[in-house]
Amino acid sequence: MTYFRAVDPFPLESERYTKLHEFYTRLGQGRLVTTRCAGCGRVAWPPRGFCPECRSDRFEWADLPGEGTVAAFTVQETGLPAGFDGPRVFAVVDVAGHRVFSVLREVAPEKVAIGQRVRLTPMRVDDDPEGKPRWLPAFSPV
Amino acid sequence: MRDVAIIGVGSTPFGKLERQGIVEMAVAACRDALAESRVPREKIQALYLGNFAGERLASQGSLAAIVVNRLGMSGIPATKTEGACASGGIAFRLGVLGIALGLYDFVLVGGVEKMSSAPTAEVTAALATAGDETAEMRTGLTFPGAFGIIMREHMARYGTTRAQIGLVSVKNHGLGAANPKAQFRKPVTLDEVVSSRLVADPIRLFDCPPISDGAAAAVLCPLEMARDFTAKPVRVLGTGHATGPATLWESADVTTMPATVRASREAYAAAKIAPADVDVVELHDCFTIAEIIATEDLGLFPKGKGGAAVEEGWTALGGKVAVNPSGGLISKGHPVGATGVAQIYELVRQLRDEAANQVRGAEIALAHNLGGTGVVSTVTVLGRA
Numbered sequence: 001m002t003y004f005r006a007v008d009p010f011p012l013e014s015e016r017y018t019k020l021h022e023f024y025t026r027l028g029q030g031r032l033v034t035t036r037c038a039g040c041g042r043v044a045w046p047p048r049g050f051c052p053e054c055r056s057d058r059f060e061w062a063d064l065p066g067e068g069t070v071a072a073f074t075v076q077e078t079g080l081p082a083g084f085d086g087p088r089v090f091a092v093v094d095v096a097g098h099r100v101f102s103v104l105r106e107v108a109p110e111k112v113a114i115g116q117r118v119r120l121t122p123m124r125v126d127d128d129p130e131g132k133p134r135w136l137p138a139f140s141p142v
Numbered sequence: 143m144r145d146v147a148i149i150g151v152g153s154t155p156f157g158k159l160e161r162q163g164i165v166e167m168a169v170a171a172c173r174d175a176l177a178e179s180r181v182p183r184e185k186i187q188a189l190y191l192g193n194f195a196g197e198r199l200a201s202q203g204s205l206a207a208i209v210v211n212r213l214g215m216s217g218i219p220a221t222k223t224e225g226a227c228a229s230g231g232i233a234f235r236l237g238v239l240g241i242a243l244g245l246y247d248f249v250l251v252g253g254v255e256k257m258s259s260a261p262t263a264e265v266t267a268a269l270a271t272a273g274d275e276t277a278e279m280r281t282g283l284t285f286p287g288a289f290g291i292i293m294r295e296h297m298a299r300y301g302t303t304r305a306q307i308g309l310v311s312v313k314n315h316g317l318g319a320a321n322p323k324a325q326f327r328k329p330v331t332l333d334e335v336v337s338s339r340l341v342a343d344p345i346r347l348f349d350c351p352p353i354s355d356g357a358a359a360a361v362l363c364p365l366e367m368a369r370d371f372t373a374k375p376v377r378v379l380g381t382g383h384a385t386g387p388a389t390l391w392e393s394a395d396v397t398t399m400p401a402t403v404r405a406s407r408e409a410y411a412a413a414k415i416a417p418a419d420v421d422v423v424e425l426h427d428c429f430t431i432a433e434i435i436a437t438e439d440l441g442l443f444p445k446g447k448g449g450a451a452v453e454e455g456w457t458a459l460g461g462k463v464a465v466n467p468s469g470g471l472i473s474k475g476h477p478v479g480a481t482g483v484a485q486i487y488e489l490v491r492q493l494r495d496e497a498a499n500q501v502r503g504a505e506i507a508l509a510h511n512l513g514g515t516g517v518v519s520t521v522t523v524l525g526r527a
Contacts, residue, residue: 046274046391072396074290076282076342079350081267084282090342092291092390101391103281109343114298136281 014128022061023047027122027135032066032095035059045098066120067142068095075109093118093139102137117142143242147368147375147527148360150179151487156356156475157325164193164200164256168209171357171480172252176213179361180371183213186361187246189220190237192230192253193479195268196222200256209252226272227428229253230358230482231511231520235381237362238522247367252359253484255477265353269478272514274388285428286350288390288515290342293431296397297344299446302434304344306449308335310430311348311472313458318469321498323484325352325475335430349430354475358484365527374494377527379506380412381520388517399516402439406510406521410441413506413523417441420463420523421504422492424485426512427470433457436510437465440521459499467492467499482511482520493526 015021026033035047039056050057073091080086089104089112104112105121118139125134152174154167162170168191176183191206202208206220223232230253237251257265270284296302312332318324330348338347368375386401387393410416417440425440427433434448442463443451451457457465468474468488471481489507491497509522 046389072291072295072390074287074294074342074345076284076287076290077340079266079284079286079341080282081263081270081284088282088287090281090283090287090291092396099391099393101281101283101389138281 013134014130015132016130019049020047024135026061027137028124028133030066030120030122032064032100032120032137033061034064034098036062064098065096068093068100068118068139070104070112070114070116070118071099072114073104073112075112091139100137102139104140105138106140144244145365146238146241146362146378147365148378148486148490148524149181149363149368149371149375150175150177150361151359151490152178153323153358153484153487154356155323156354156477156484158258159355162355164196164202164205164254165208165212167256167355167357168205168252168254169212171254171359172209172213172250175250175359175361181248181361181363183215185248186215186218186250187248188218188237188240189250189252190223190233191220191251192223192233192482194224194226194229194255195478196256198268199260199265225518226513227426227476227478228482228511228513228518228520229479230484231509231522232383232482232518234360234483234486234522235383235520238378238381241362241364247363249362250359251362251483252357253480253482254357255479256355257353257477258355262353272517285515286342286345289429289431290345291390292396292435292515293344293429296431296435299397300449302446302449304336305332306453307349307430307434308332309452310427310433311335313452314427314466314470314472317459317467317499318473321469321474324469324473325354326469326473345429351428351471351476354477356475356477356480356484358480358487360483360486360490368527375527376490376493377525378522379415379525380409380523382406382408382412383520384408385518386516388514390515397435398445399435399439399512399519401516401519402436402510402512402521405519406440409521409523415506415523420506420508422464422467422489422501423508423510424466424468424470424488425510426481427466427472428476428512430472432512433465433470436512440508440510459501464501467497467501482509485509485511486522489524493524
């Protein structure tokens with residue numbers, strides 16, 4: 001059974017629909033970045049286009065390290081949404097004190113461990129409706 | 143602020159309800175609540191209806207207005223409330239506030255969800271929209287995955303065991319077996335729970351609620367008018383409604399839900415009671431581990447002791463505080479928009495001594511509804527009037 005979908009199910013990662021799209025563009029270049037408020041200098045995680053502290057909506061991009069450690073994880077076998085196959089390893093990766101939720105790739109599920117060192121290996125997902133590539137954070141063992 | 147009473151409740155059975163659409167189920171529950179309250183329909187001044195995914199799973203918007211229309215009550219204000227799986231709890235609280243603040247004398251509240259009409263993968267994707275799309279859900283994360291991470295962390299941090307968590311499922315299935323409204327009417331053993339199909343390690347199939355259809359409703363009025371309609375009104379002693387982080391990205395500690403903590407403290411303060419005063423609880427066991435975390439966040443047990451509490455039988459029927467005597471979401475079923483109001487339905491029946499698994503002499507009841515991984519929560523404290 002297939003559903004006809006007229007809308008992009010993930011519009012908020014397209015250049016046209018979010019001012020944070022560079023987060024994804026830079027992921028495609030292998031860089032994990034977040035926002036630094038241009039008003040008060042506060043570094044946000046996850047990236048935010050509005051600073052609730054000083055109420056500025058101006059920001060610049062700040063690089064984060066390309067490595068981190070697994071802080072929490074699960075191996076999902078079933079119950080994944082359409083278009084995803086299990087087993088899939090989801091993890092919270094500690095990157096310079098930020099908790100980055102992501103997928104672990106190129107790893108045997110039974111070998112994942114808390115404290116494991118992992119490096120950023122961004123994952124290409126479905127292109128946007130204009131055919132531009134989209135990326136998500138993913139990590140692989142160091 | 144005026145005191146508020148519940149003077150009638152109604153609920154469909156929960157399950158895969160054939161030949162019943164989203165509007166029909168909501169109408170059926172509302173009709174039963176209105177009939178029980180004996181309030182004529184022309185006296186009802188507003189409807190608040192909880193629903194999460196009606197547009198996506200049942201292709202129906204304008205839901206609250208259509209429901210009052212079908213009930214022959216067109217004209218009154220009708221509002222759909224959405225807060226993921228806490229949509230029903232929010233509807234109930236807005237109804238209570240409408241009367242407490244003197245805006246209305248008679249309010250109908252309800253909740254409904256139609257889920258069995260869509261393929262499982264679509265239901266999963268619809269529920270996943272409760273997370274922050276830009277942050278996590280695009281990775282394919284769904285709620286079993288998120289709670290798998292949470293369960294693992296609770297086990298690591300507090301030494302909570304697989305068996306303790308599995309006993310939540312054993313307890314709730316055992317209780318649901320006696321509830322005529324429940325989707326699952328069959329007890330399960332701990333062995334069956336811990337050897338059921340792996341979903342998101344360590345979460346297994348029997349740690350999860352089913353996909354369900356269903357609706358529930360309640361009629362509210364000022365306490366001072368309640369005895370004109372029923373001999374057994376139930377009093378709303380206090381309510382709370384709070385929000386928390388939408389993502390695991392933002393939670394420094396995923397084993398606690400700040401929204402539950404805050405909503406419960408608000409409700410306890412309004413009711414002028416302490417957690418130890420509560421006799422019976424219907425709480426949001428969207429996974430077995432969620433029940434353990436909720437009993438801790440509600441202050442029923444110290445943080446980290448929720449697993450031991452289940453093992454000791456403290457949350458069983460006849461224990462210190464009966465938790466989910468209806469069978470909970472896991473056994474009774476979880477039509478997400480209906481759940482918050484269905485909890486009220488069950489607790490009203492407890493306080494009228496009419497429940498399937500009656501907690502003897504229950505005086506104080508608490509309902510806890512949770513959205514997402516804790517992005518929103520409502521808590522209601524009820525008592526005999």
